[in-house]
Amino acid sequence: MEVVIVPDAKAGGELIAQSIVNLLGRKPDALLGVATGSSPLPIYQALTAKVAAGEVDASRARICQLDEYVGLPAGHPESYRATVLREVVEPLGLTEASFFGPDGSAEDVQAACEAYDKALGEAGGVDLQLLGIGTDGHIGFNEPCSSLASRTRIKTLTQQTIDDNARFFDGDTAQVPRHVITQGIGTILDARHLVLLATGEGKAEAVAQTVEGPLSALVPASALQLHPHATVVVDEAAASKLKLADYFRHTYVNKPVWQGL
Numbered sequence: 001m002e003v004v005i006v007p008d009a010k011a012g013g014e015l016i017a018q019s020i021v022n023l024l025g026r027k028p029d030a031l032l033g034v035a036t037g038s039s040p041l042p043i044y045q046a047l048t049a050k051v052a053a054g055e056v057d058a059s060r061a062r063i064c065q066l067d068e069y070v071g072l073p074a075g076h077p078e079s080y081r082a083t084v085l086r087e088v089v090e091p092l093g094l095t096e097a098s099f100f101g102p103d104g105s106a107e108d109v110q111a112a113c114e115a116y117d118k119a120l121g122e123a124g125g126v127d128l129q130l131l132g133i134g135t136d137g138h139i140g141f142n143e144p145c146s147s148l149a150s151r152t153r154i155k156t157l158t159q160q161t162i163d164d165n166a167r168f169f170d171g172d173t174a175q176v177p178r179h180v181i182t183q184g185i186g187t188i189l190d191a192r193h194l195v196l197l198a199t200g201e202g203k204a205e206a207v208a209q210t211v212e213g214p215l216s217a218l219v220p221a222s223a224l225q226l227h228p229h230a231t232v233v234v235d236e237a238a239a240s241k242l243k244l245a246d247y248f249r250h251t252y253v254n255k256p257v258w259q260g261l
């Protein structure tokens with residue numbers, strides 16, 4: 001896994017957005033897996049600016065969700081479908097036709113999970129999957145002790161994640177759904193390139209366990225150690241507990257430019 005330490009969230013967003021620009025230059029209809037939450041916002045803002053400036057044509061790009069709440073009514077502003085449309089699809093000038101995700105309001109949730117996992121494969125697979133990381137080391141909504149071979153499925157959120165996500169629901173934990181559909185760790189690992197962005201001191205321990213700790217279901221993000229092309233981009237605060245931080249800085253500075261991320 002490659003670790004890139006950047007000065008701040010804006011720099012991380014710019015770096016990752018440029019990687020997406022390069023991908024779309026090679027493959028205009030690339031399937032981009034997107035994450036929600038505050039961490040990836042700098043990526044979407046930088047990518048939107050590049051599209052507006054004419055640096056890349058994103059008109060053929062396809063977008064897919066990482067996860068979705070179960071039980072929120074259609075159109076709820078905090079559903080991840082609504083969030084992705086608002087933060088990614090619309091700013092990039094795309095339409096809903098270019099976007100798909102799991103159906104969190106389906107009557108048969110298990111069938112919806114299986115259908116979404118199948119749809120990702122039928123779409124040719126995810127070319128680049130963006131990831132955030134929870135303070136407990138989760139990716140997507142694969143909470144600690146999730147199977148490292150898991151596929152898209154329903155999960156019950158931990159109290160920590162409910163507390164963390166309450167900020168999107170007026171600070172009221174009672175409004176946060178208790179269940180979600182999430183790509184499983186095995187599904188996530190199917191993507192051709194995984195890019196995780198983490199910022200802030202609150203993510204430092206999770207980042208250290210992911211990068212330098214043992215491969216463990218207790219830290220689901222550590223599964224990135226199994227992937228042939230995984231990139232972890234962190235700001236100085238999130239990198240503060242990395243023992244090999246100086247090594248990561250050295251290798252990135254001396255990396256051949258043609259390799260990109």
